Amino acid sequence: MACYSRQCFLCPRLWLVLALAVWPIVTEGAVLILLRGEVGGNVTFKSSTLKQGKIQYMYLQKDINGHQVFINGYYSGKHIKESPWPNTRVDNNTNEVHMFGLNMSHSGDYDLLIHYNNDGEPTKTIIRLNITGKYSAPSVTLVCSDENKFKSCIVTCASHGGFPLSNMAWKVFGTENTRNNDWKVLNKTEDLSKDTKLFTSSSTAFFNCSRGEMNFSCSVGGVTSEEHTVCTHQDPPNNPNLYVIILACLVPFVVVVISLGLWWWRCKKRPIGTAAAKDVVEELQLKGREEEITVLTESKEVTEAS
Ligand SMILES: *[C@@H]1O[C@H](CO)[C@@H](O)[C@H](O)[C@H]1NC(C)=O
Ligand SMILES: *[C@@H]1O[C@H](CO)[C@@H](O)[C@H](O)[C@H]1NC(C)=O
Ligand SMILES: *[C@@H]1O[C@H](CO)[C@@H](O)[C@H](O)[C@H]1NC(C)=O
Ligand SMILES: *[C@@H]1O[C@H](CO)[C@@H](O)[C@H](O)[C@H]1NC(C)=O
Secondary structure, three states: HHHHHHHHHHHHHHOOOOOOOOEEEOOOEEEEEEEEOOOOOOEEOOOOOOOOOOOOEEEEEEEEEOOEEEEEEEEEOOOOOOOOOEEEEEEOOOOOOEOOOHHHHOOOOEEEEEEOOOOOOOEEEEEEEEEOOOOOOOOOEEEEHHHHHHOOOEEEEEEEEEEOOOOOOOEEEEEEOOOHHEEEEEEEEEOOOOOOOOOEEEEEEEEEEOOOOEEEEEEEEEEEEOOOEEEOOOOOOOOHHHHHHHHHHHHHHHHHHHHHHHHHHHHOOOOHHHHHHHHHHHHHHHHOOHHHHHHHHHHHHHHHHH
């Protein structure tokens, strides 16, 4: 066993190919190898009982819902009917198994069986593959407001594609004398994608800008964002669509002004009420201008009818 472990640590290829931890443990006659891979990465492993000699067969299988599923392997001089998993490759010379393009569904226990011609029985190595997902560098969005002369900002950090679950953590350091009550975490959420079985982790924090600028970074699963500054003069405003709001207020105002103008213009052109028309008629009668009286009486009738 010790020999195997030394072999692994000396083998640079295994290291390169993301075999991050390999500890052989004997369980009921079979050696258990703990192997770590990353989503999108590769792993390479081999049987713990490799030795000189002719191999009759070697294959890898996985227990999926109680069924032993063939993954890849070879049988000396025979053709194996079952087609191997497309993301695996077995090297007939080195007897290494390569798995590439890993995703969360590849984690679990595999049996690697090897049977030498001279041996009565095959030997089994259990490969326990533990897959992790590396969280993306947290993306930072900030929205600031300047209500009642109190400037404050709401900052959200979000990261995706991680496994296992990890909370978003904040690190805040002020440029002057930031106190703990100048900022607070409002919420933290973690969502598991049904498809990829990977987490999205995010958190929102509130920053009170009354004491000036603060620097912060957020981190999740060992990945830290760049350092950001909040409460600066150039912070984006709360309402980037300020023009839309101004326009929305202006439109009804303009409509009212135009209607008032039109109404006033119409009023000026002809009298509106019966009383007003009567007054004008009387005034004109006094002046004895008959022609205009007829016109105005007509207009009076029109307004009375309507
Ligand atoms: C994983 O294996 C694939 C196919 O063999 C190769 O193209 C890729 O470069 C490998 N990735 C890493 C990180 O070694
Ligand atoms: C977290 O808090 C912010 C600010 O109160 C809010 O906008 C956001 O919807 C919250 N997120 C969740 C998942 O509750
Ligand atoms: C994981 O890889 C297998 C191939 O081994 C593929 O069939 C499956 O769709 C992949 N799953 C995801 C979530 O990408
Ligand atoms: C911000 O902090 C100041 C004192 O430092 C306090 O008076 C003010 O109420 C705080 N504003 C908010 C919105 O918490």
